[in-house]
Amino acid sequence: MLHFQPPKDVTASHCICLFSLSRSEVDVKLLTMTLKIAMPGKQSGSTFSQLRLFLSFLMYCWGLADPACGYFLKNCTIRGNLSDNFNLKVLCYNRNLEVMPINIPCKVSVLDVAMNNISKIGKLDFKGLSNLKILNMSINQISQVDDGSLRSLKALRELNLAHNRLTTLSDHLFQGLASLSLLHLDNNLITTIGSSSFQLLSSLKTVNLTKNNLHNMKEVQPIVQLPHLQELYIGSNRFTSFQSQEISNTSIELRLLDLSRNPLGVFRITTDVLPYLEVLDIAYCGQLGHMEWDVLDRSFLRNVKSLNLSGIEMSLERMAMVLQTVNSSLVHLRLYDISEERVKALIDFACNIPTLSLLRLHHNNISALSEEFLQSCKQVTEVDLENNNIIQLSEVSFRSMEQLSTLRLGHNRLSSVPDATRNISTLMLLDLSFNIIHKLGCSDFSNLTGLTQLFLFHNQISNLPGCVFQDLKDLRILKLGSNKILTLNDDFMSGLHKLEFLSMSYNKLSSISKGDFKGLASLKTLLLFDNQIASLEDGAFEGLVNLTELRLQSNKITQIDIRNTVLTGLPHLRTLDISCNYITYVNDDKLDPPPLSHLTSLENLLIFSQRHKGLCHLPINFLEGLKSLLSFQAGSLNIKDLHPDTFIHTPRLWFLDISKNEFTALTPKLFHPTPSLNRLYLPKARLQSLDFLIGANLSRVTFLQVRKNDITVVNETVLQSLPALTYLDMQDNPFTCGCSDAWFVQWMESNNQTQVAGAGELTCNYPEDLKGNKLLDVELQFCTVDLGLYYYISTTCLVLLTLIASFAYHFLKWEVIYGYYLFLAFLYDTKQRNKHKPHGCQYDAFISYNAHDEPWVLRELLPELEGEQGWKLCLHHRDFQPGKPIIDNIMDGIYGSRKTICVISHRYLESEWCSREIQVASFRLFDEQKDVLILVFLEEIPTHQLSPYHRMRKLVKKRTYLSWPRVGEHTAVFWQQLRLALETKDGPAEENPILSGVQAL
Structure with a gap:
């Protein structure tokens, strides 16, 4: 899976969509993105065009892949399926966050960031979260919410900003929240509400502004004018009066009005603005025992069914007036904290209301x-x-x-x-x-x-x-x-x-005898936990034929009491809790008979946390007969090992908790009888590896918790053995943070099926210099290279190179050698081609010959050319600089001479240095287009021996060549022709006669 890293100029708070786009959407988005990247300004030129096409192609290829990123969020937990538009939840509460989390899935419907230290909401914090329906930001330090920051939340229905530090609700704060129906703003410091703050919240039904610093009832006028508002909570503010004309001149649909704990001096309704009001809370209102009640017409509150007058600072006469105002509809009356005398005085007024049915009188002493x-x-x-x-x-x-x-x-x-x-x-x-x-x-x-x-x-x-x-x-x-x-x-x-x-929990029962519950044939739930029960007689629960839940935890029950003669007569029992007792076994041998064999309908068995030494061992057949068992909780039992046949009697097991035991390893065979297992809890189990999951047949496990173990490495095979896994908790394990964990890190960042809980908090324990670092912060990219592929490519190339080299050596040996020296000559020629001596060449000719032909050169060639004709020659033994590399002497000699005379013989063709000399001269002829090469053949050489030099004919078009006369022939013509060749200019010569088959002069 490809992981797309957004450009640096994109705000980090942008959400990353964890779903695939349609092909057309991908094409449009990628085209736009490519143009933005490739065309920041006016560009031109073929290089830019090629770059743009290349970027477009890369982006298109990326678009064909699913642009999903890791199924985890740092400091958050994801609940639900990433493709679920309705139930996907992101829970980030109580994580000590100071800013909004990033990379929130775009399909999230519930986001909870409560109980953190967030102080500001920026404009881009929720961008792209168009599916969000519930947002909880309560109990933070939020003092600023940028205008338009909530604009993207088109589907938001519930917004909770309670317990923050907001002081002002600006006009554009709630822009875009047309679907909002519930708004919590209680426990802030709000003093001002913009006149158009709530103007566009047409769907709002409930607003809670309790415990703020509002003074004037006109501040809430824009709220009560909302067409669908039904509940308004404005208690614990600083309102000193409630007057109907301050909130509306027309009737509103408000059903609930909470004015409690305000210092109201006046409650006045002069027009029928609250005809639908059903709940009125004016508890703990008034000032210094005085509050004026002025409702011009009793019918104005004709639908009030619930009234709270608790702790109100009002005279008895006015309280009686209040009750008389609602005497046609009141159903529920609450009178807390008004003293015994006042209650007694008001009861007659209240009970004369014919509709009153519920009377609450708490805290009246x-x-x-x-x-x-x-x-x-x-x-x-x-x-x-x-x-x-x-x-x-x-x-x-x-x-x-x-x-x-x-x-x-x-x-x-x-x-x-x-x-x-x-x-x-x-x-x-x-x-x-x-x-x-x-x-x-x-x-x-x-x-x-x-x-x-x-x-x-x-x-x-x-x-x-x-x-x-x-x-x-x-x-x-x-x-x-x-x-x-x-x-x-x-x-x-x-x-x-x-x-x-x-x-009957939390009593002092010490035993249960036969027949104690025999008369309770209809009983479904029996709670006996936290007693001192140490004895259970045979048939103790006889007669409880319909019992479905039996709780016996936290008693003094031992293994002696857990026998099939005690737990009999319970055909419908679904849940049995015998945790926190004193049950223990010295080995895992079979019990005769199995203790729970009669509980064929049992679905939930809890046996965790046995006291004293713990359970220690789980008998092989302890679960025999529990064919319906779905959940087994056996944590904190001090068990060191489980027999492979432990679960052979529980084929339907769905939930297994064997945490906080002393396992160091488990066997895959243990889980073979439980193909339906879905949730597996193994925290604090001393596990050093998860290899037991390989071959364990856990294809349906969706939840795995193995936190606080001794696991250092998670390999690919382990997680591949859990194909349905959606939640993995591996926190508080001592990870090695080396290449052995590189695959796990890459998997966490790229998979979109399994959420790794607290992935951002996984820490390193090894090596020592990385101890305490976050696993995801360690640079492990170099470890993720697929070395196998590189080894394969390298090995293949090496084998092919060996084959080619062997073939070339066997069939093209001389051509290869010739090509090699030709290449060296080319390199030197390239180096020397621009070097020109200020006074021409140092020598007239460079003599290239083999050591075996040196006598001919010294006796014949040298006396004639230098002695008779006056040419200056360059000879190996005479003119090469001592201590200088041979190849450099050769190069300097050839390029320092007008001509190069090659004295060719059989020995010459076999000489390595002679081959180099003729190659350098040939390159000079080819590259400089100068007639610098003179071939002198001392012997007749068959054509097949010249085959390595046939390539020379294709590279050098014009060449001069001479043959030394046979014995007895005159040499004058030869020397004359050689003199003419040395006198010729550097222009192109005729084609070499020997290579073209023409006899030389």
Whole structure:
């Protein structure tokens, strides 16, 4: 996969699209990009044209590949599929970020950057995120949002900027957010709102401006004018008055208005601007006990169903006026923190509202409920008296409440179940939690025949009489947790035939006996965790034929209690939690019989964190019979090894957690029986390698967590064995940061299927000089070269070169030698061609001859040419400079002479230095186009011996040649011809007669 690096002038915050474009889109984008790169100004010339075509071709080739980049973000986690337009999430919360993360996938629909230190939002931070629907930037330090920075977020529906440091909402801040429906701006420092800030937010339904520094109600006028606004939260600001004419002159569709915790001195409505208002919150408003209530017409608030008057600074008379204003529609009234006396005074006003059904009276320091307290609340169906100091209630406190269905008395100081709660046949939910009830009596819940939910947790109950719940025929949920219950009476459950949920956690139960739950045939969930259970009798859960969830964690259960005779009679059990107990095994031998063999419907088994020494060993057949098991959590058990046959009885296993054990290695055979495994957790397992995954048949694993192990290298084969992997967590491993990890780094940066969690935080442990560095910051590009390909190319070239050299040596030996010296002559000629001596040549002729022909040169040639004719010759033995390289002497001699006379014989043709001399002279003839070469043949030489010199005929067109007369022939003509040849100018001569087959003179 190709990885495209954007140009340096492109802002780093641009998103990188992780999806393929259509061919036409690629063509257009690449053409545009190529023109921008290749044509920054007016250009011309063939070089530029070729460069432009080359760049265009390269960019087009890149475009044909999928332009996807790595499936990870530094300091972020991606949830979902990159091609999913609806569920792709990027989670970057609580990562200590100071700027917006870069390279966000363009198809992201949810982006969470909450709880960081971001201070500014730039114009390009969200460019390209046109699919984003939810953006959470809460709990940062944002004080500046550039105008237009949110313009690209066309599909954004929810924006959360709460808990920042914004002071002003500019006119263009929300430009482009036409789809926005929910906006959180609470807990900022906002003092000013631009007049057109919200003008284009036509879809906005909810705005939260709670806890800012707004003073004037006119600031929110542009908001309330929005056509679809339904909820407006402006509590905890500095508004001193609410007057309808300041927000609108026409009716608006607002359903909820929160004005709580403002120092309102006046609440005035003079026109029907809030006809649809259903929820009004003016809690903790007013100044110094005074707040004016002025609603000109009661019908202006005719649809208010929920009213919060908690902690309001208002006189009783005006509070009564408030209640009278909404007496035609009020359903839910909240009166917190207004004192017991004021509550008692207001109850009659409130309960005279015929539509009132829910009354919440928290934190009023009520200590007792008299007979008259709720006497007028006949129509109320739910009373919430939590968080008071109620000690006693009159027996008839609720007698007049004929429709009471929910009664909440939690967080009070009741020492027993009050008599007032008896005989309320309409009651469906009774909450007595967080009191100091010590014991229960047989008549405590008498005649509560309609009760379906009973909450008694967090009390001091130690005993459960067998008759206590006998009248609760319809009870579905019973919560008895966090008490001091020591034992279970075998018949205390009598009558609870419809009970579905029973919580007895955080008690002091020490054992479960046979028949303790036999009457609970409908029970589905049984919570017994955090007791002191150390003994389970055979048949302890007998009768729980519909039980689906059993929680026994954090007790004192040992392996002795985990046997099939205990866990019997549970045909529908789906979840069993026996974690945090004292179960341990000395070896992994088979158990007889298997302890869980009767739980054929079990889907979730939790056995992690056994205390003392841990489980130590997991018997081979521990899971026998669990053919439906989907999830097995067995972390922190001090297991050092697992038998390869451990999971042969769980073919449907989907989730496996064997983290925090003492494995150093695992075998691939362990996972062969689990082809459906999807999620595998192995953190803190002392693993040194992931090679066990190779051949483990884990083709469906999508999630792998192996953090905090001793893994130093991840090789290609391991990850290829997990073709479906979409999430990999390898944080806190000691990576080597060498070439052995180069492939893994390249894979992280290029693959678009698997997300590597915290990839940017993976650190080096080796070598020492890189310890602590980030793996992705280490330069490993040189390691990614495919050496195999280079080795192949190099070897192939070497073999071909050897073959060619062998062939040339065998068949073209002399041609090769000749060509070699010809090349040397060419090099020297190129070097010397521009050198000219100021006074002409030093010699008339350079004599090239073989040492065996030296007698002829000294006896015949030298006396004639120098003695008789007066020419100045250059001879090896006489004129070469001592100590100078031979080839340099030859070159200087030839180029320092007008002519070169080659005395050719059989010996001459075999001489290496003679060959070089004639080659240099030949090149001078060819390159300078001068007749500088004179060939003198001392012997007759057959044509086949001249074959290496046939190439010379093609290169040198004109040449002079002479033959030394045979013995007995006259030499005068020869010397005359040689003299004429030396006298000729440097122009081209006739073609060489010997090479053309013409007899010389």
